[in-house]
Amino acid sequence: MAKVTLSDEQNLEIMRHSCAHIMAEAICSIWPDAKLVYGPPVEDGFYYDIDLDEPIRPADFERIEEKMREIIKADKPFIRSEMPRSDALAKLAGDKYKTDNIKRADSDVISFYSNGDDFEDLCRGPHLPTTGKVGSFKIMSVAGAYWHGDPTQKMLQRVYGTAWPTPKDLDDYLHRLEEAKKRDHRLLGRQLDLFSFNESGPGFAFIHPRGMIIWNAVVDFWRSVHDKYGYQQVQTPVILNEQLWHRSGHWDNYKENMYFTTVDGVGYAIKPMNCPGLCLVYKTRQHSYREFPIRIAELGVVHRHEASGVMHGLFRVRQFTQDDAHIFCTPEQIESEIIGVIELTFEIYKAFGFEDFHIELSTRPQKHIGSDEIWETATNALENALKHKGIEYKINEGDGAFYGPKIDFHIKDCLKRSWQLGTIQLDFSMPARFGLVYTGKDNTEKTPVMIHRAVLGSFERFIGILIEHYGGGFPLWLAPEQARILPISQKSNDYALMVQETLRDAQLRVGCDLSNEKIGAKIARAHSERLPYMLVVGPKEAQFNTVNVRIRGDKKTKTVEIDEFLRTAKHKIADKKVDLAF
RNA sequence: GCUGCUGUAGCUCAGUGGUAGAGCGCGUCCUUGGUAAGGACGAGGUCAUGGGUUCAAGUCCCAUCAGCAGCUCCA
Incomplete structure (x- = not known):
């Protein structure tokens, strides 16, 4: 077999498929009654469908992973064996899932892969040379899946895992997942007060202001x-x-x-x-x-x-x-x-x-x-x-x-x-x-x-x-609140309200934070609400009719006249610009 | 609809059969400030709902409802 470098997508798939076999062996050693059905690689990982009456629970993942680590550490070779279709059918007589898999295979030669003495699985392959070549993995979830995707058939347990060449790749992937979850519209919908659902009407959305x-x-x-x-x-x-x-x-x-x-x-x-x-x-x-x-x-x-x-x-x-x-x-x-x-x-x-x-x-x-x-x-x-x-x-x-x-x-x-x-x-x-x-x-x-x-x-x-x-960070033309005025202290509240009125008269959606907080806290809050523009105003700005503009995602600030801010903002709205830069 | 998991304060969550908790948020007060969270005090709970076990249930069991992951479905 050619040396596997795991540097390309194909090799990654092979590794994930081998990882699925190792997981299957681990599960079978923990639950001897488990019947294996089908275990392919998928995007970012793999799964294995298993017929087992006792439910596999998230709490079981750790011991499955532990067993998998043992199998990997043993560095057992994946060995391919082949036989004619009829022999394979005879060998697996009584196993309706594997028999079914053979019947669906198009080749006349049926292959098996074993790793070590006590685990063998019908499989087209290919696999890694040995179990020790598997990278970093993690069992992610378990869910039901119908056999052949047919609701009239028995529901199997589908155990999902992810596998990557190095521990860092795995960490990066898990980190990406966490970041993606932060963009989940259901979460942001609540955080940004955009919509809600209520038990009184499952599946019926309440759209907020x-x-x-x-x-x-x-x-x-x-x-x-x-x-x-x-x-x-x-x-x-x-x-x-x-x-x-x-x-x-x-x-x-x-x-x-x-x-x-x-x-x-x-x-x-x-x-x-x-x-x-x-x-x-x-x-x-x-x-x-x-x-x-x-x-x-x-x-x-x-x-x-x-x-x-x-x-x-x-x-x-x-x-x-x-x-x-x-x-x-x-x-x-x-x-x-x-x-x-x-x-x-x-x-x-x-x-x-x-x-x-x-x-x-x-x-x-x-x-x-x-x-x-x-x-x-x-x-x-x-x-x-x-x-x-x-x-x-x-x-x-x-x-x-x-x-x-x-x-x-x-x-x-x-x-x-x-x-x-x-x-x-x-x-x-x-x-x-x-x-x-x-x-x-x-x-x-x-x-x-x-x-x-x-x-x-x-x-x-x-x-x-x-x-x-947009991850909740809407372009100006869509943002519920396009800018918020943040007075340095309550002494600047009057000026802040004047600026708000000016901008509102020009059809901008502008809020004003008159709360009794320091400017740092006001900025932190506006930031968490993903506001496109924060307009900080204090005595200096009031003196020259300006606002100090802080742009979402940027710590640098820029002081401009109110009219200039208005003109620029209006252009960005009219052009549906995503970029907020001045 | 199916399989599994979850449901405790507005939000995120802790609580391992014996008096209901934290952080954030909210309210009042102090503070009046220059760019990512100043301080004090306070209010807020039928622990999803209904049954059951127990001297005693947020905690254990059953059912229902809702949510989450996936499957199936999607004119």
Whole structure:
């Protein structure tokens, strides 16, 4: 075997995989009844799925690690042995997990790896030469995982670990994790008083005044871009007669996730989507191809009964505000409309400095409606639009909605969990179900194409993503409190209030700390609240009509005239600058 | 929904069957200051909820609710 240097990603994976085997041996020595299922390397580490009736607890991690250290210290060689598939099946008869693994393997030769005398595991390999070559590791967590990811199958115990070439690498990684956790929007949401949740409504967010400032700043920007791209805006009801949802197909396909109520003895549903309501708006009058494309946006509040275990701060809630829009157009207009949506989407993402997102194209699923021809046209339109814009994307074969293919925009949170933001979906179902028509050039009635799209996806989620993206240190245009005036002592309070009034008159969001604290304490507090600007004022500043500007993240200060501060700040707001420097 | 863990003051947490604790925050007072936390005093608790065991439960057991990690799901 080639010498392993652990200098590249591939070797790191091998080391982590070997570490998974060592952990498996350790666990089997502690719990002889444990049955091993599958133990691959993953990003930053590895896991092993184990079938064991007794739960493995965090308190057990230490003794597992202790046992692992023994195995590593013994420096036992990893030895590969091979046999034909039939022999392997015979050898592992009775072990349903490993038998299943063999059946899923594509090779005719099945390999095993042993390290030492009493541990052997079915494995494709490769591995390190000996157990002693493993670097620094730590067991991180244990959680349930269904066998084959199938909820009808038995739930296994998945033990996660992390492994790195050196102790320093491990420490750095653990440190990075700690830093990432500090950016968690759920934590910052409380610390910065942006939003909260309450047991009275699990999954329903309470947005606080400071959170609403960010929200409204995003809405203002969102609306200006949509104006520019030719969108109109509507608002449709949250509660609508149940019959509407029978017609839309939601009753048959989405009932489990919907809330229902009764009004005057009549069944009503709380909308999980905005499209049916919009279709009713469309039908209020006749339409001609001459009006197309029609682009109609709605900041629609939708409710979806998500499973209790999937809620996650603002990222996964039961009530959220979609930045929804529907485009009605002819088949010929699909591609150019898709391109328009992509351009609009990128323009909005760019304003927030998002670079790290990826795009997925989902194609026709097994269960679908509509002809093969229309699916091909639609999928080609989406694909051509992406190619036309030179955008890289991943294809999710068969992952489209039953009514049409879709493009999704995904982004990762501070702990590398992936979340969907925007989506563009072609819908072949709704216009026909609602009998939507337009008069074509040939004076016959036709069914319009409906494009359903969201750019931010959910305002709640997007605000959460922004909090993590900026780590709570918002650019000036989004900051709930853009500057705070900090008088040196109460003798300067009058001047401080005068400066505050001047800046507020100019539409800046400015606070003033009149508390009975020393300047150091006022700065520490403003700093912990991630204020962009701290304006220290005392007798010197009052004398010359200036403020001493201290910028977030910078200990240097600069004294400028009030007007100059105002001018610079206004420019940074108008240009949506992230940089606060003067 | 499933598996495991957690729930004590506004927040972060200690409390190992025998009178409810700390730091921060909050209030009042002293202090009036020059760039990351000045001092004193004080208020604040049905220990998530409901049962059970026990002479005695924040602590042990059961259930429920909520949160956390992951799985599954996500039109």
